[in-house]
Amino acid sequence: MAATSSYTASPSRPIELISSYPPPIFGRQACSSPKPNKYDPVRVSPEDCIERIKKVFEEAKLKMPSENVNLSEFRCTDTNLPLNDPVYGWQCGHLFERARVQYWVATRGGVVCKACGPGHDIYADRFAEAPGLRASIMKWQKECPVVMMSPVEKEEKHLLNLYTNIADFQFQAGNFVDALDSFSKAFLYTNDINRYTVIPTIYKKMKLMDKAALAYLHLALGLYKAGETREALHTLKQCVACSPKPLKIDHLIVGLQLSFNHGAEQLNEAIAIASKTMDIEDAIFIAKQVLTYDPSHLEAYLILCGLIQDHRENSHFVLKGADCATKAGKLALTVLFNSRLRRS
Ligand SMILES: [Zn+2]
Numbered sequence: 001m002a003a004t005s006s007y008t009a010s011p012s013r014p015i016e017l018i019s020s021y022p023p024p025i026f027g028r029q030a031c032s033s034p035k036p037n038k039y040d041p042v043r044v045s046p047e048d049c050i051e052r053i054k055k056v057f058e059e060a061k062l063k064m065p066s067e068n069v070n071l072s073e074f075r076c077t078d079t080n081l082p083l084n085d086p087v088y089g090w091q092c093g094h095l096f097e098r099a100r101v102q103y104w105v106a107t108r109g110g111v112v113c114k115a116c117g118p119g120h121d122i123y124a125d126r127f128a129e130a131p132g133l134r135a136s137i138m139k140w141q142k143e144c145p146v147v148m149m150s151p152v153e154k155e156e157k158h159l160l161n162l163y164t165n166i167a168d169f170q171f172q173a174g175n176f177v178d179a180l181d182s183f184s185k186a187f188l189y190t191n192d193i194n195r196y197t198v199i200p201t202i203y204k205k206m207k208l209m210d211k212a213a214l215a216y217l218h219l220a221l222g223l224y225k226a227g228e229t230r231e232a233l234h235t236l237k238q239c240v241a242c243s244p245k246p247l248k249i250d251h252l253i254v255g256l257q258l259s260f261n262h263g264a265e266q267l268n269e270a271i272a273i274a275s276k277t278m279d280i281e282d283a284i285f286i287a288k289q290v291l292t293y294d295p296s297h298l299e300a301y302l303i304l305c306g307l308i309q310d311h312r313e314n315s316h317f318v319l320k321g322a323d324c325a326t327k328a329g330k331l332a333l334t335v336l337f338n339s340r341l342r343r344s
Helices: 002-009 046-063 098-108 131-142 157-172 176-189 193-205 209-225 229-242 250-260 264-276 280-293 298-307 311-327 331-343
Strands: 086-089 095-097 110-112 121-123 127-129
Touching (some): 086 131, 176 193, 193 209, 264 280, 298 311
C-alpha cells in the first residue's frame, strides 16, 4: 500500500526508464545498449577514488581513540551514532543529534527517548542547547591524530633537507616521537608525497596500528592525487593489512585492481570477493565494476539482481541479465532471470 502511494506521489522519479524498454521479449534487446542508461555501471574514476579514500579516512579518524577523552563515545540516544551537533532532552538530559530531533519533530511532532522508554515523549520545545559539548566535538574532529602533509606554496629544499636529516637521525636512534615531530616540520617545506612514505612505518614501529592505517590512507590519497595509481593501490593494501579495525575499502581496492588487469580470471576473483562480502553496498560496487569490463558477466548480474533494492534499477539488471543469458545459450539462467522479473 505504502509503496504504491509513494510510487505515484513522487514526482522526482523519472518514468522514461521503464518506458524506454520494449515489453520484455528476451533475446531481442541489445546486451549493451548504445544509449547510456543512468543505471549502467561506470568505471571507478580518479575523483571517485579520492572521495572514497577521504571518506574512509574521516571515518577511521572518528573511530580512533583520542589521547584525552573519546568524544565519539558521546552518541545520539536515538541513532547511537557519534554526535556532531548535540542537543539535550530538556527533562531527561539524554543527548540527541539535532538533525535527528528535527526530523522526528517534523514527521511525528516529537521523539520518544529510547533511554527513558515510552511515555517520555519529548517535543520540539523540550530540548536544550549543548554549546560546550558541541565546541569540544568540533575541536576533536578537527584535530588530526596523525602527522599529515598539507599543500605548501613553494618547496624550500634547504629547510626540507635540514629537518629530514634530523628526522632520519632521530628515527635511526629509535626516538620515534621526536622523528615524527621533525618530519612534520619538514613537510612544511615540500609537496612531494613520496617524502611521507616513512610515516606509516614509524607508527608501525611504535605499535600504533590505528595511526599506521590512517597514515597509509593519507599516503594513498596523496599518491592518487599525484597520479601514482599503482603505488596508491599498493598503499591501500598495506593499510588494510595493518588496520586493527575493518575499513570500508576492499571494494575500492578491487575496483582499482581491475583498472590495471581485467582478464577473465581477475573478473572472477572480483566476483568471488563480492559474493563473500557481508557488505551489500560493497558487493554491488564490485559487481558493477566487473560489468564495466565485461558487460555480459552473468554472475555479476545475479549478484546485482539479488541485492539491489530499487525496483527500477533492479529491473534494469534483470532484463540485461536475461538478455545476456539468452545470448550465451544458458536457458536455465534466462528462466531464472525471467522469474525474478515477474516477482519484482
Ligand atoms: Zn531520556
